[in-house]
Amino acid sequence: MGAVKQTLSLAVEQHARDRLARESEAQLHGMWVVIPAYNEGKMVGEVVANLVTLGLQVVVVDDGSADNTQAVAKSAGAIVLRHVTNRGQGAALQTGIDFVLGQKASVVVTFDADGQHSAEDIPALVATVRDEGADVALGSRFLGKMHGAGLGRTIFLRLSTFVSNRLSGLPLTDSHCGIRAISASALRDLRITQDGMAHASQLLYSIARHRLSWKEVPVTIRYTEYSRAKGQNVTQSLRILFDYFFHRSRGGQP
Amino acid sequence: MIIRAVFLVLLALLTFYVFIQRRRLPFNLIVMSLIVVAAVAFILRPEMSDPIANYLGVGTGADLITYLIQVGLIFATVHYYTKFSTLQSEMTKVVRELALLQHKVERLTETEEQTGVGRDRGRAAS
Known part of the structure; x- marks a missing residue:
């Protein structure tokens, strides 16, 4: 009798496990994380491993790195696409997007390689797109939390959000957060042609232009010395503004 | 005088280079010819440009x-x-x-x- 009981309870457990696996598979189906990476060998392995552990499908676009980014990302469990030469973060993102759309992705999450984003924020972002029906879910560190940012960076980020909102016409709390979830159908309208860092502003402009629905989702950003060194400064943002307007003056979407 | 010779030689080389580019449009060639003729004239007779400059309100x-x-x-x-x-x-x-x-x-x-x-x-x- 004891043996039967044990077998039964084992079967029940197994059934529950299978069900969980099936549910999470259904939930994760068609969900892809795209990570542009340029010389991120130090961090990208940990970032990818975290995401893969959660059962996410990850594609890293190695943007012509001179270090071991490609090998590290691959051994951590990501699919790696490699640009033979450095083309910029915007270009790398679009390459990753092209790839996952070819894999019949339904929701695409963009994620940074430097470890400043938290994988735990992904479910809320994806749910905003999948369950609430938003075309785009934009991460906002000002609605969520920001660790390790000094006053200078906070002011700089607020200022760039102010400028970006004037350009795009969207009233955002955080305009340049790299973690977002975008539906596949929206991605067909949001083609990134800004190869450099101006792609973030281009994305927002295109969202407004195509009247896509969007929602900001609180996220947590952790700045480390490593990610701070990789971040943008004032001179670079002037360059980004130049790219934005130059592209726009040529009749392209900025 | 040497400077005129140098300019004329450079101009001749440039003209030669432009004209051997056969894919240029006839319009481009006409514009280029006009510029070359004007350049040669101004190199040989710099004072010729003064009346035009005066007319446009530029010093010399x-x-x-x-x-x-x-x-x-x-x-x-x-x-x-x-x-x-x-x-x-x-x-x-x-x-x-x-x-x-x-x-x-x-x-x-x-x-x-x-x-x-x-x-x-x-x-x-x-």
Whole structure:
């Protein structure tokens, strides 16, 4: 009798496990994380491993790195696409997007390689797109939390959000957060042609232009010395503004 | 006088270079010819440019030519920057295509190695 009981309870457990696996598979189906990476060998392995552990499908676009980014990302469990030469973060993102759309992705999450984003924020972002029906879910560190940012960076980020909102016409709390979830159908309208860092502003402009629905989702950003060194400064943002307007003056979407 | 000779020789070389580019449009060639004729005239008789400069309200002919060159340089810079950025985006497309193709090839090769399909392909060809 004891043996039967044990077998039964084992079967029940197994059934529950299978069900969980099936549910999470259904939930994760068609969900892809795209990570542009340029010389991120130090961090990208940990970032990818975290995401893969959660059962996410990850594609890293190695943007012509001179270090071991490609090998590290691959051994951590990501699919790696490699640009033979450095083309910029915007270009790398679009390459990753092209790839996952070819894999019949339904929701695409963009994620940074430097470890400043938290994988735990992904479910809320994806749910905003999948369950609430938003075309785009934009991460906002000002609605969520920001660790390790000094006053200078906070002011700089607020200022760039102010400028970006004037350009795009969207009233955002955080305009340049790299973690977002975008539906596949929206991605067909949001083609990134800004190869450099101006792609973030281009994305927002295109969202407004195509009247896509969007929602900001609180996220947590952790700045480390490593990610701070990789971040943008004032001179670079002037360059980004130049790219934005130059592209726009040529009749392209900025 | 030496400077005139130097300018004329440079101009002649430039003209030769422009005219051997056969793909240029006739319109471009006409404009280029006019510029060359004017340049030769101004090199040989610099004072000829003074009345034009006076008429336009610029001090001397030499000033007028300097201004024209500056405007020309700005146009050229903008023109080539535009071309450069078009080339940049073309290059991105190529790099992207290559990245996607490379991945496809890698995956095919892996499948072939696993299944043994196509194992004899190299041998058959050789």
